[in-house]
Amino acid sequence: MCAGKMHADEIDIDADLVRGLLAAQFPQWADLPIRHVPSSGTVNALYRLGPDMAVRLPRMAGFFEDVEKEHHWLPQLAPLLPLDIPVPLGRGKPVEEYPCQWSVYRWLEGENPTPERLSEPALLAKDLAQFVSAVRRIDLPGGPPAYRGGPLSALDAQTRIAIGELGTLVDTVAVTAAWEASLRAPAWTGPPVWVHADLMPGNLLTVDGQLSAVIDFGTVGVGDPACDLIVAWNLLPAGVRNDFRTVLQVDDASWIRGRGRALSIALIALPYYQDTNPMMADNARHVIREVLADHRS
DSSP states (O other), X not given: OOOSOOSTTOOOOOXXXXXXXXXXXXXXXXXXXXXXXXXXXXXXXXXXXXXXEEEEEESSGGGHHHHHHHHHHHHHHGGGSSSBOOOEEEEEOOBTTBOSOEEEEEOXXXXXXXXXXXXXHHHHHHHHHHHHHXXXXXXXXXXXXXXXXXXXGGGHHHHHHHHHHHGGGSOHHHHHHHHHHHHTSOOOOSOOEEEOOOOOGGGEEEETTEEEEEOOOTTOEEEOGGGGGTHHHHTSOHHHHHHHHHHHTOOHHHHHHHHXXXXXXXXXXXXXXXXXXXXXXXXXXXXXXXXXXXXXO
């Protein structure tokens, strides 16, 4: 887990700041115990508040729009999904010492799965497919563009820059070939559909190997459904990856776009987080290995 700063312009956040914000804006909760929760999350700092709440504070001022999006859409999405998702309990206002909106949520129990320790991978693949399918069936008008819902070609320049920065850390010839193969896949031509758009292991919670909750909906919106396939490479082992694909009835073009999306995320994350977020960097290396093995086969 990461406990330090990950971004150059990250705001100073600690338990004293959280206590002061609560005292000023939610005094009914200000005397509850506050405990920092180390996390690999790159957007929010997380503090547990008492036994059943959590305080999430954007690490940078530029992330404030995620707070607005979650408070608007989470209450509408929750009844339509088969798993627990965060329930907003309070929305904090910016102040001089902390210039962002912030949130109090209901605490969700569970642990983040990792590719190295999955007790029930087949069950997890089924759970994930059912969740993604439920998200795709959502029929709410006015959905915002999903953060990762656009065409892969929009990521080409940034991905190639990242490949150049990685140098000998990866097989640059192999990852370039895999990336270019994804760019050749036909683009999504259907109507935009609802997607979570950030199904990373750190945004999933499991209990006894079963998916219990999905968190962090700051990227949610409508777009290419292939972006929710990234979990096939960032978490699921190769032996159950096809089960996930079969339940969702994914066509070849969407599968390749999803694989390319997972690869791009990993290539961009690795040079950025290799010194500041070990879990993100380790998962990026895992994704690159899995995508290359899949591409070769």
